[in-house]
Amino acid sequence: MSAAGVPIAPSAFTFPSDANISMLFTHLPLNDRPAAAAEAGFDAVEVWWPFPTPTPSAREIGRFEAALRAAGTRLVSINLHEGDPHRGDRGRISWPHATDAVRANAEIVLDIAEATECRLVNALYGNRLPELDPTVQRDVALDNIAHLAQRAGPRGITVVLETLNRFDSPAFPLIRLENTIRLLHEARERAGLDNIALLFDVYHLHRSGSDLVEQIRLAADRIAHVQLADDPGRGRPGSGAIDFPAVLxxxxxxxxxxxxxxEYIPEPDSPGGRPLLNDLLRKETA
Incomplete structure (x- = not known):
């Protein structure tokens, strides 16, 4: 039997790892990436919103779900539609004018999650809108998070909230973990549910100058998912300054x-741009 994991040290424990196929294997079409991840040793993947529109056709969705099944890869996490990332959008749940579209997209996301046995949905907050009072955006975000949690709860799905960094996302309000934790607890209270948790992105928090070990202790049992990339450069773990043994x-x-x-920017090891993953995999046979 073989398993892919990120090692802390020889003979130490490993965590299961998944490949973010929105950043890795991008030289391939979307529906070929689960198989490429499986070939590299992963039995699980995660994805940002994978379609060009917030309301894809049933045929598009069916092909994506079929690709996951054919590869034998579990879907660990999927994002709500985040807007147009090429314009710098970072989610829409705090945008009043987008509420109807957000909720329509959320139903599709939850259907995909249920069909693929995915248990995590990432709801990015959204950038500040300069024409609005920030308290208005926060109230809209709380309503949308609560609505999503209430729709997700009966399906066994958890909504996760993510902290980004001010350098890569200067208009994003959640750039401190403490603020995201406060939002989390307010959203839980508004929803009357606790299926709202944290996505702990190591790269973003380190890029913001945070002490990662202290931040992990602060977040503790609120963490439902962790993403890894090194800093600087958002490259593969081990390529930068982050002390991953201490983090893990x-x-x-x-x-x-x-x-x-x-969730890192890969280094090409072929003309097609296949990511270098070998140093992140630990093969065990029994």
Missing amino acids: EALHDVGYRGYLGL
Whole structure:
């Protein structure tokens, strides 16, 4: 039997890892990426919103779900439609004019998650809108998060909230983990449910100058998912300055046992741009 994981040290424990197919294997069409991830040793993947529109056709959705099944890869996490990332959009749940579209997209996301046994949906907050009072956007976001959590709860799905960094996303309000935690608890209170948690992105928090071990201890059992990339450059873990052994040990110490999503900019090792993953995989046979 073989398993893919990110090692802390020789003979130490490993976490299960998944490949973010919105950043890895991008030289391939979307529906070929699950098979490429499986070939590289992964039994799980995650994805940003994978379609060009917020309301794709049933045929598009069916092909994506079929690609996951054919590859034997579990879908760990999927994002709500985030807007147009090429224009710098970072989600829409706090935009009053987008509420109807957000909720329509959310129903499709939840259907995909249920069909693929995915248990995490990432709801990016959205950039500040300069014409609006920030408290208006926050109230809209809380309503949309609560609505999503209420729709997701009966399906066993958790909504996750993510902290980004001010350098890559200067208009994004959630650039401190403490603020995201406050939003999380307000959203839980408004929803009357606790299926709202944190997506802990190691790259974004380190880029913001945070002490990652302290941040993990602060977040503790609120963490439902972790994503990895190194800093600077958002490259593969081990290519930059982040102390990953300390990070993974801290995660283990607070009781995290979930997936580590590999969400980094790959280094090409072929003309097609296939990512270098070998140093992130630990093969075990029994």
